Amino acid sequence: MKQNPVAMAATYALLAVLAFVMLFPLLYAISGSLMSAREISTYPPAFLPSQPRLSNFVDVLNALPIPRQYLNSLIVATCVMVGQLVTSIFSAYAFAFLRMPFRNLIFAIFLATMMVPWEAIIIPNYLTMSQYHLINSYPALILPFLAAGFGTFLLRQFFLSFPKDLYEAVLLDGGGHLRFLWSILLPLSRPALAALAIWSFLSAWNQFLWPLLVINRDEMQTLQIGISRLQDVEAGTAPNFILAGTVLALVPTLLLIYFGQRHIVRGLTAGALRG
């Protein structure tokens, strides 16, 4: 198709404006994290640092339990990701390949879990955690999220598109389910597994209300709550300091979004299609 140069320039201009608006909070956060306390507090606001400095990052890492909270978030998000992958792989395998009584009913129960808003059941779950003395522990942050209806659904859709003949051939050869799963199905399902891994990691990493309730010691807290509390810290009243912490918290998720977007989109479309 021929391109009209004026229309093309207009398209670029529109996209540049949209990109600037959508990226502005990130650009501002990076720019502000490199400013001095005085510079960021000028009025009207300054947008670029006159002398970029990294000292804010050093301050954030020294003044607070931020490194520990970073580690906590990594541990929790990784455990949730691995847990959801394992439970979803097995349940999706059962729904896609195996016979079982009440299969449709059980699958409906799995789907129903996606309809229950976590906020609606947060009080009893909090009471359970406090009953079993799990407040301020990793299990409190991890256990409730080890299984996911979404993960099962996503993988089942992928497994269903898999040729049944291959499955039967392996079983005829005397291979068991685990052998088929491990050496054939999973290697060929990498895209779907990557989608689920990214989704589960992101959702665990970004949690806010639940850690706020079940953790009340700074050194056990997750990074998200830590970031939101930077303003309460004595030294942290200046925005440049808060922004340095925020930029640090964004590094893993920005990497996932920019390099894993292909897989994320696959997760989206699996959610958009109904089975």
Place this chain on the structure above:
Amino acid sequence: MVTALAFVAPSLVLFCVWIFYPLIRSVYLSFHGNDLFGNPAAFVGLAQYQQLFTLPNLRETIVRTAIFTVLTVVPGLVLGTVIALALQARIAGIGIFRTLLATPFAFSVATASVIFQIFFNPGVGVFNGILNLFHVQPVGWLTNPATALVSVAVATVWLQLGYNVLVLSSGLQGIPDEIYEAARLDGARGLRLATRITLPMLTPTLFFLLVVSTITALQSFGQIHILTRGGPAGATTTLVYSVYLNAFAFGSTNYGLASAMALVLFFIVIVITAVQFGVLERRVFYR
């Protein structure tokens, strides 16, 4: 068969412990009062629900939740569609724009709220900086009850846009080229092509996004907690925030009333999902 059950058992057990049992326990709590330590006390029947529907500020909370939902869902869908359409342009470097425009999706509620809190700052914030350029008096975005809810909604819309753009872009890419070719052969151009072909073909995606973003909006918590703590004077206290205030904030342990509210939220989510599927699905164009 035994293998199959063994394979679904781990998930099923986890769902029972962390989703279905709590759901039942919520109902139980909502019919009982509780002591200071959260232990259920006497059976009070529907008293919590009666209180919930008669207290005037709780009715306001539900209305406010509805307003907040509309303020976030509608702009989110409209802006998301505009951006996704712009990203359909066939020009060099469009892939980079596509990646960059999904940026808000990398933000959590906390990181986005912390940055917007600085934007909304009356003294050094960007929003008042822009107003200053036009010689407009500074606005107390988060401290004025008239603007607080809208301000929280603005932050929420931006946060949601990354996801919306990703979903809508993949919806647009799913429309087969042949349909456009055929329409062009029939003489359809520009706006006509957009309203007659693109939008009807995009309705399933818009519909999916409408359901998902409505439910997300109803569950909003972090941005309210960080930006306003439900204030000023309750101006941003939505249903979920009210559950938090009653059950957990300031040493409050009114689990019974909070559970009743949480179940109202659950009920609203179920009804909205059902209504959206029932009413809208018939008008949605499916291939």
